[in-house]
Amino acid sequence: MSLNEEKVSQIAYLARLKLSDEELEINTNELNNILQLVEQLQEIEAEGVEPMAHPLHMSQRLRVDEVKEKDDSNNFQSIAPKTGNGHYLVPTVID
Numbered sequence: 720m721s722l723n724e725e726k727v728s729q730i731a732y733l734a735r736l737k738l739s740d741e742e743l744e745i746n747t748n749e750l751n752n753i754l755q756l757v758e759q760l761q762e763i764e765a766e767g768v769e770p771m772a773h774p775l776h777m778s779q780r781l782r783v784d785e786v787k788e789k790d791d792s793n794n795f796q797s798i799a800p801k802t803g804n805g806h807y808l809v810p811t812v813i814d
Contacts, residue, residue, distance in 0.1 A: 720758070721751050 722730075727747045731738045738746060792805070801808035 720754050722747060722754070
């Protein structure tokens with residue numbers, strides 16, 4: 720599949736792009752190059768190839784999930800204006 724300048728001009732109009740004649744020619748060539756690349760990729764036999772999550776065969780090193788700070792929630796709630804059941808109580812915003 721290839722595009723001519725008339726088709727690219729229509730696409731530019733739909734995208735609300737104003738292209739000069741030079742830009743129209745450049746964009747037509749670039750879009751045709753992209754379409755040729757897609758056609759080449761479609762020719763590749765990929766039946767039975769398992770999709771990869773990452774191109775490299777490696778695993779992430781994850782840190783251990785440890786609590787490093789002490790729980791100060793009781794201290795913070797002791798100075799709050801209103802609390803209830805371990806939650807901060809705030810005024811109703813929507814009636």
